[in-house]
Amino acid sequence: MGMAMAAVMGARLELREVAVDYGGVPAVAGVTLAIEPGRTLALVGPSGSGKSSVAQCPNRLIDLVAGARVRGTVRVDGRDVRDPGVDVIELRRQVGMLFQRPVVFPTTIARNLDLPLREHRLGDAATRRARAEQALRAVGLWEEVASRLERPAAALSGGQQQRLCLARALLLEPAVLLLDEPCSSLDPLAAAVVEEALQQLRGKVTMLLVTHSLAQAGRLADDVALLWPTERGGRLVELQPAAEFLARPRTPLAKAFVAGAAAG
Amino acid sequence: MRELAMGRRAMERAVAAVAWAGTLLVVAAFGALLGELLVRGAGELSWRYLVEAPRDAGRSGGVGGIVVATGVLVALALAGAVPLALLAALFLDEAGAAQAGRARRRLAAALRRVLDVVGSVPSIVFGLFGNALFCRAFGWGESLLAGGATLACMMVPLLTIAFDEALQRAPAAERAAAAACAFSRAATLRHVVLPHAWPLLLAGAVLAVARALAETAALLFTSGYVDRMPTSLLDSARSLSVHVWDLALNVAGGEARACSAALLLLLLVVAIEAAARGALAWLRRRAGR
Numbered sequence A: 001m002g003m004a005m006a007a008v009m010g011a012r013l014e015l016r017e018v019a020v021d022y023g024g025v026p027a028v029a030g031v032t033l034a035i036e037p038g039r040t041l042a043l044v045g046p047s048g049s050g051k052s053s054v055a056q057c058p059n060r061l062i063d064l065v066a067g068a069r070v071r072g073t074v075r076v077d078g079r080d081v082r083d084p085g086v087d088v089i090e091l092r093r094q095v096g097m098l099f100q101r102p103v104v105f106p107t108t109i110a111r112n113l114d115l116p117l118r119e120h121r122l123g124d125a126a127t128r129r130a131r132a133e134q135a136l137r138a139v140g141l142w143e144e145v146a147s148r149l150e151r152p153a154a155a156l157s158g159g160q161q162q163r164l165c166l167a168r169a170l171l172l173e174p175a176v177l178l179l180d181e182p183c184s185s186l187d188p189l190a191a192a193v194v195e196e197a198l199q200q201l202r203g204k205v206t207m208l209l210v211t212h213s214l215a216q217a218g219r220l221a222d223d224v225a226l227l228w229p230t231e232r233g234g235r236l237v238e239l240q241p242a243a244e245f246l247a248r249p250r251t252p253l254a255k256a257f258v259a260g261a262a263a264g
Numbered sequence B: 001m002r003e004l005a006m007g008r009r010a011m012e013r014a015v016a017a018v019a020w021a022g023t024l025l026v027v028a029a030f031g032a033l034l035g036e037l038l039v040r041g042a043g044e045l046s047w048r049y050l051v052e053a054p055r056d057a058g059r060s061g062g063v064g065g066i067v068v069a070t071g072v073l074v075a076l077a078l079a080g081a082v083p084l085a086l087l088a089a090l091f092l093d094e095a096g097a098a099q100a101g102r103a104r105r106r107l108a109a110a111l112r113r114v115l116d117v118v119g120s121v122p123s124i125v126f127g128l129f130g131n132a133l134f135c136r137a138f139g140w141g142e143s144l145l146a147g148g149a150t151l152a153c154m155m156v157p158l159l160t161i162a163f164d165e166a167l168q169r170a171p172a173a174e175r176a177a178a179a180a181c182a183f184s185r186a187a188t189l190r191h192v193v194l195p196h197a198w199p200l201l202l203a204g205a206v207l208a209v210a211r212a213l214a215e216t217a218a219l220l221f222t223s224g225y226v227d228r229m230p231t232s233l234l235d236s237a238r239s240l241s242v243h244v245w246d247l248a249l250n251v252a253g254g255e256a257r258a259c260s261a262a263l264l265l266l267l268l269v270v271a272i273e274a275a276a277r278g279a280l281a282w283l284r285r286r287a288g289r
């Protein structure tokens, strides 16, 4: 996608013994994994296994949750994200995020893209417009919205909004993308379009993809990690290359999970 | 079972009937008041009434200086109270964030309690307080400045509570999205929190202005009731509400003119409310919503 991602190949994302609790109630128990630059890891597991909690650690979005406490270490490009010297704004520029439900800002399509660029002083008005167009093309949205950039973003369909959010995240040229079930609020067609946009990003940015769809994990991810809920929070029970995980899960829980997904 | 259900239905009907009756009563009372004001006061309302000075203790002439004084009092009060209330509301909002420390949260809780208490203090007490502080300690005497400052003190709790509510309107998901876009606190405030807050911010301001317009007790002690056109902020001057009060209670044969002034006051409130609606519509259009 030209300017936005060509130069960046993504950063290494590393989690070491990451544990999360909410007001003392454990949600994640010591997860350790690493994603090499430009690779995509799918995080799967039953509801409540702590996938979203893990996904909110690398950009420290979990700081916004009252009562949440994180232990262990998360490193982006080798740097501990909770190091006192880390500027959280800089960190979040480097680590973009997409949520389960698309969240557009309460303004026009154009301004949804212009605001982040302006906030980070990325070019004059003309440059910003060009970058916005490029980001919209990268997610396959340009043709659909070019004629109504000044219309409210909230008037777009869910799938279009989600691609707008992806474009908005890409504008800042992140090295890591956190995707928390980015397709699960969309109808199958819209989901396919968003997935295609993500497919285009593979290799250009490091992605942590939370998904309930093993099929999607198989299509998008290099590796799959399975979390399982326990008394003491979600545990990592298996981590394998995607094809291996789907074809030959090793642990009983993974076998059950893959079989269950195939059955249902 | 069936008897129970019937009992419940009868009960529901009774409650609905009472609610309707109450609503009707309020509407009727307001209608009667408006009718009275219109019948007795509308005749005098004219452009000349708005600009001419009152004569014969207000029995004739207009309300020229009084309208000006009212505008200045409200403007002073807003200028003092809005920034303070915004700062207080922002502090409360920040203290409610997940990252806020214990000390901050305690302070915010204490502030909330103080605001609740101060907000329910009778206005006559504000009048005495304003007179002691602004008129005497500050040496402003009975003046527009002292009246405006006193009104501002009365507005701050009301405005802070309204503004605090307004700032909490933004959905948590949008705040999270702003954070995920690496927005600073200030940027999140501007682009996410404020767009959702405008309706309540304006509603709070309109309510505060309406209350300031209605205020008499506090102003009698602080800005006084001289009915001349003020020439400086340190002049004593009369607000419309004080004028209504004076005509109705102290001036023999002043009732008709009291109705005119009261009607004008009512029209002012309606106009301000309409202006706020207009401002809101404009903001919405500008934001592309």
Ligand SMILES: Nc1ncnc2c1ncn2[C@@H]1O[C@H](COP(=O)(O)OP(=O)(O)OP(=O)(O)O)[C@@H](O)[C@H]1O
Pocket (backbone or CB within 6 Å): A022, A026, A027, A045, A046, A047, A048, A049, A050, A051, A052, A053, A054, A065
């Ligand atoms: N804000 C919160 N406050 C309290 N507990 C929470 C909070 N968020 C999550 N939890 C708890 O932490 C555990 C893990 O939740 P999390 O959302 O990370 O799971 P998940 O794997 O993403 O689930 P899902 O597939 O349903 O999205 C759950 O038990 C959940 O109830």
Ligand SMILES: [Mg+2]
Pocket (backbone or CB within 6 Å): A051, A052, A053, A180
């Ligand atoms: Mg989740």
